[in-house]
Amino acid sequence: SDPGLVERAAAAKAALGDRVFVLGHHYQRDEVIQFADVTGDSFKLAREAAARPDAEFIVFCGVHFMAESADILTTEAQRVVLPDLAAGCSMADMAVLEQVEQCWDVLSDLGIADDVVPVTYMNSSADIKGFVGRNGGVVCTSSNAKRALDWAYAKGEKVLFLPDQHLGRNTAVLEMGYSLDDCVLYDPHKPNGGLTDQQLRDAKMILWRGHCSVHGRFTLENVLAMREQVPGVNILVHPECRHEVVTAADYVGSTEYIIKKLEAAEPGSAWAVGTELNLVRRLAAAHPDKQVMFLEKTVCYCSTMNRIDLPHLVWALEELVAGRVPNQITVDPDTAHHARVALDQMLALP
Ligand code: 13P
Ligand code: SF4
Numbered sequence: 001s002d003p004g005l006v007e008r009a010a011a012a013k014a015a016l017g018d019r020v021f022v023l024g025h026h027y028q029r030d031e032v033i034q035f036a037d038v039t040g041d042s043f044k045l046a047r048e049a050a051a052r053p054d055a056e057f058i059v060f061c062g063v064h065f066m067a068e069s070a071d072i073l074t075t076e077a078q079r080v081v082l083p084d085l086a087a088g089c090s091m092a093d094m095a096v097l098e099q100v101e102q103c104w105d106v107l108s109d110l111g112i113a114d115d116v117v118p119v120t121y122m123n124s125s126a127d128i129k130g131f132v133g134r135n136g137g138v139v140c141t142s143s144n145a146k147r148a149l150d151w152a153y154a155k156g157e158k159v160l161f162l163p164d165q166h167l168g169r170n171t172a173v174l175e176m177g178y179s180l181d182d183c184v185l186y187d188p189h190k191p192n193g194g195l196t197d198q199q200l201r202d203a204k205m206i207l208w209r210g211h212c213s214v215h216g217r218f219t220l221e222n223v224l225a226m227r228e229q230v231p232g233v234n235i236l237v238h239p240e241c242r243h244e245v246v247t248a249a250d251y252v253g254s255t256e257y258i259i260k261k262l263e264a265a266e267p268g269s270a271w272a273v274g275t276e277l278n279l280v281r282r283l284a285a286a287h288p289d290k291q292v293m294f295l296e297k298t299v300c301y302c303s304t305m306n307r308i309d310l311p312h313l314v315w316a317l318e319e320l321v322a323g324r325v326p327n328q329i330t331v332d333p334d335t336a337h338h339a340r341v342a343l344d345q346m347l348a349l350p
Helices: 003-019 042-050 064-073 097-109 126-134 145-155 165-175 197-202 220-229 243-248 255-263 277-286 310-321 333-347
Strands: 020-025 038-040 057-061 079-081 116-121 138-140 158-162 183-186 205-208 234-237 270-274 291-294
Touching (some): 003 020, 003 310, 020 042, 020 064, 038 042, 042 057, 042 064, 057 064, 057 310, 064 079, 064 126, 064 333, 116 126, 116 145, 126 138, 126 333, 138 145, 145 158, 145 165, 165 183, 165 243, 220 243, 220 270, 234 255
Parallel strands (some): 020 038, 234 270, 270 291
């Protein structure tokens, strides 16, 4: 990266000292991650944000829903900054509050809403987390989805899982023993979600029709081709991948899990990894004694994660030095209150 910008970022960070804490998600660019005080998956970063009450500014190098969660989990006085406001998440955008409320009305009209516990993936707007908190549910991430579902099924008969159909299905079927027939796919663009009343009554898992555009690109063909080309290869994928990909893989887990799995791998072993490319490239560089490959052939970055680049980070830090707070992310108090209930419930999972 541009040496001038590297120097400026370092100087601005030094000038701010302990007043600023920079969080970096694993999918961030190298040029940005070098300035992160802590790197992590979305669960770890939420905990880290909550654990830094002394930092006046949290600069979140990640996407919008993560910065919102950080704002909810930090104190009133702390400011959360997202270096580029265009860093959203297409999956989070697939669940809009009015749609989810409509879905809840459908379930209420059927008389089954009381049996349903809403669970939302961290990758959702604060509005959706607030809805879930108001209705007795919980937030989960890819590293605690099973524990969140255990909790939800102890509380109610059915789960409405938002917004990632793949994480919901993969966890219910591969980790909880439910069958594919226990799951239905609710399409917010169709009346009644595109389902019959009976399907909704019978379902154990009502999956929202959302997905990650990055992880959705890995296919079963990618897995089969990799196994043919590299005999003995270990296939390691994120649970946002499609069900048939996760089923055909050897290991599945969150980004933190993927990192730990490669750290523990034998020298000389071969790994094909199905997750975002910035992370896979970094892992390949960190483990020259292992063969670490990308599961797909084409380039597969998360375009919104990549919006945060060094120029944006430098701009945000220099603004803070100048006494201005750029791109502050705030959640209104009522939404934040209810979203916090659902987030705290996640942080308290056994
Ligand atoms: P984790 O960080 O929880 O593994 O989720 C991956 C992701 O898609 C973040 O946007
Ligand atoms: Fe959203 Fe997928 Fe990008 Fe994560 S990787 S921020 S889920 S689009």
